[in-house]
Amino acid sequence: MRVNRRLRWVALPLTIASAVALAGCSPTTANGFLPGFDEGGGQATNHTSMIAGLWTTSWIVVLAVGVITWALMGWAAIAYRRRKGQSGLPVQLRYNMPIEMFFTIAPVILVLGFFAFTARDQAILETQYEKPDVCITAIGKQWAWDFQYNGDNCDDPQDPVWTIGVQAQTDAQGNITNEVPELVLPVNKEVTLQLESRDVIHSFWIVDFLYKKDMYPGRENYWSFTPTKEGTFVGKCAELCGQYHSMMLFNVKVVSDSEYQSYIASLKAKGQTGDIDDALDRQQNAPGTGAPAAEGEHNN
Known part of the structure; x- marks a missing residue:
């Protein structure tokens, strides 16, 4: 028994x-x-x-x-518990x-x-694509995101177009009441993101992509990947960056290549063209931002 x-x-x-x-x-x-x-x-x-x-x-x-x-x-x-009737310490081994x-x-x-x-x-x-299909500059700022679509080369943008985002707003119940910034990506295309910050350190995190990378003022960071599934994914800042850090949200929309090209064309039609890379940086004279120095002064 x-x-x-x-x-x-x-x-x-x-x-x-x-x-x-x-x-x-x-x-x-x-x-x-x-x-x-x-x-x-x-x-x-x-x-x-x-x-x-x-x-x-x-x-x-x-x-x-x-x-x-x-x-x-x-x-x-x-196995070595004290048994009934035993006293003292057991034999000590070392x-x-x-x-x-x-x-x-x-x-x-x-x-x-x-x-x-x-x-x-x-x-x-951390291996970056040498010749990506799409190169996009993602710029973090307190407390929103700007996205500049540079064609296939971030160092030499070809007719770049852009969107400038605003901070998420919530009602009394905590529901978001406005449109958060949106990053549009083509599915099954090699994508390189050039990550920058306009003010303080941020962290670019697309939750479903299971990866995040820091963004530093005056310094560029890169992330290369290929989206393989269409859909809308949540993104957010993963680095405490001030009072409204939790409101620094964005969406990532992965679409077909034809939809992506239509989206780029719609931004051009709205006149959202040109290079906004450094133009709106808060720290215009910080090292590495490329901001021009005043006459008689030099950037360190």
Whole structure:
């Protein structure tokens, strides 16, 4: 009877673990419940699955280490507990060389493994397209966004067009009452974003794309990717940047190439043409902004 009871206690956690493992076959669970995937497992960008894979694999390894550690702690607490009739301290052991080597080598291997896979994926994420199909300058400002569409070259814009955004406004219930800035991208086209700031440090974050990059005054940052799914995605600033940081929102609309070209044409028709890259920067004389110095003065 006692043997059967013990077997039942062993079978219960195994059954639960098996159910969890089988549930992991769904795309949502397999991707760690992260955003950026549709019900069929389709990803928002060409990098989304890689980022989710690094995330879920890291959690699996960490949880496995945790389970083993907790099991060993539980086993030691039960196997070496004080028994009835015992008194005093148990025999004290020290300098167990095999165990100490294991406790040293195993964490080193884990840390090196995390570093290697992170460095590998980061190198891919930080590789910029040499000749993107689309290059867009995204400019952060307190507390909104400007977007300038430069054709296929941010360094030498060809007939650039732009939109200037305003800060999100909310009513008493916290609902947004105005149109937030919108970034339009063509699906399945190589996109490079040139990230800049007009005032303070911001962070450009498209939630479903599972990546974000900082934006610095007087310095350009870049992010290259290929949107692979049409739809509207939420973007926001991920760096505390002042009183209305939480209102620094925008939307990303991924559309077909024909819709994208129509959108660019509509901006031209509205007269929203020209280079607004540095023209509206708050710190006109800050190093690196390219602002002209007054006569007799020099930018540092």
